[in-house]
Amino acid sequence: xxxLHSGKVRDVYADGADLILVASDRVSIxxxxxxxxxxxxxxxxxxxxxxxxxxxxxxxxNHVVSATDVPAEFAGRAIxxxxxxxxxxxxxxxxxxxxxxxxxxxxxGSVSGVPLPRGLVEASILPEPIFTPSTKAPTGEHDEPITYxxxxxxxxxxVAERLREITIDVYRRGAEIAADRGILIADTKLxxxxxxxxxxxxxxxLLTSDSSRFWPAESYQPGRAQFSFDKQYVxxxxxxxxxxxxxxxxxxxxxxxxxxxxxxxxxYEKLTGNRWD
Numbered sequence: 001x002x003x004l005h006s007g008k009v010r011d012v013y014a015d016g017a018d019l020i021l022v023a024s025d026r027v028s029i030x031x032x033x034x035x036x037x038x039x040x041x042x043x044x045x046x047x048x049x050x051x052x053x054x055x056x057x058x059x060x061x062n063h064v065v066s067a068t069d070v071p072a073e074f075a076g077r078a079i080x081x082x083x084x085x086x087x088x089x090x091x092x093x094x095x096x097x098x099x100x101x102x103x104x105x106x107x108x109g110s111v112s113g114v115p116l117p118r119g120l121v122e123a124s125i126l127p128e129p130i131f132t133p134s135t136k137a138p139t140g141e142h143d144e145p146i147t148y149x150x151x152x153x154x155x156x157x158x159v160a161e162r163l164r165e166i167t168i169d170v171y172r173r174g175a176e177i178a179a180d181r182g183i184l185i186a187d188t189k190l191x192x193x194x195x196x197x198x199x200x201x202x203x204x205x206l207l208t209s210d211s212s213r214f215w216p217a218e219s220y221q222p223g224r225a226q227f228s229f230d231k232q233y234v235x236x237x238x239x240x241x242x243x244x245x246x247x248x249x250x251x252x253x254x255x256x257x258x259x260x261x262x263x264x265x266x267x268y269e270k271l272t273g274n275r276w277d
Contacts, residue, residue: 001071002014004019009027010205015080015215018080020077023045032246034250035249041264042077043077044264044276046066047272049079060169060170063081065080067079085276086191088154089162089163091189091190092188093131094111095186096124097212098112098213100145112131122223130171131146131164131166143255181270182216183214191204213232215228230267231261233259237252
């Protein structure tokens with residue numbers, strides 16, 4: 001195998017005609033990799049992605065070739081994948097107003113050029129899910145929100161419409177499945193690419209605790225920050241620590257690591273119905 005790319009949290013190897021996508025235990029916030037790993041994170045996210053790929057396989061094809069035909073040293077945290085020509089856009093769907101979307105709304109009354117009703121607050125449910133794409137920034141730089149018209153400029157009107165359609169459809173289906181299991185999906189980020197037969201295919205990870213915001217439905221209350229089954233807990237710790245969000249990042253305390261891992265595990269178990277060993 002040949003190492004093609006070592007990203008913030010995943011490594012990509014070439015193995016013949018396929019790629020081996022390996023999820024590490026590294027955690028990245030504000031586009032900076034923290035020096036402290038979250039134990040089992042890579043295995044948890046890999047297992048959750050595979051579960052979601054199966055749930056949504058009738059809706060949109062995915063890049064998975066095999067979850068077992070991988071090198072032994074990567075077992076449990078790697079997927080054998082098809083090679084894709086990745087679309088140069090981060091495809092984001094939002095069903096609730098939070099994070100960067102909330103900040104933009106408070107400044108402009110819209111998110112990524114999509115106007116929203118007045119009077120929305122932290123964690124407000126949106127009238128309908130919206131497509132809020134962003135750039136794909138090089139390592140060390142930040143993704144920036146872009147409008148739908150800017151996506152059209154990048155990929156053309158037909159592809160832009162297809163990206164929006166797939167993103168919203170995946171979000172709606174995922175949110176419906178998760179809600180039946182007591183989890184609200186506030187937003188999610190998808191990666192799409194072209195297969196050799198010109199089909200748009202889901203790649204990377206899908207509806208995980210790193211690519212989505214998961215909230216417990218039982219305690220949901222708009223107007224305040226929500227308990228989160230994802231790395232928001234680490235983001236909150238980092239903000240309170242006084243770190244300036246620039247590298248190098250500080251070490252993460254053991255109690256924050258343990259609590260974060262517990263949230264990843266709980267999200268996996270609630271969504272899949274499987275116990276994590």
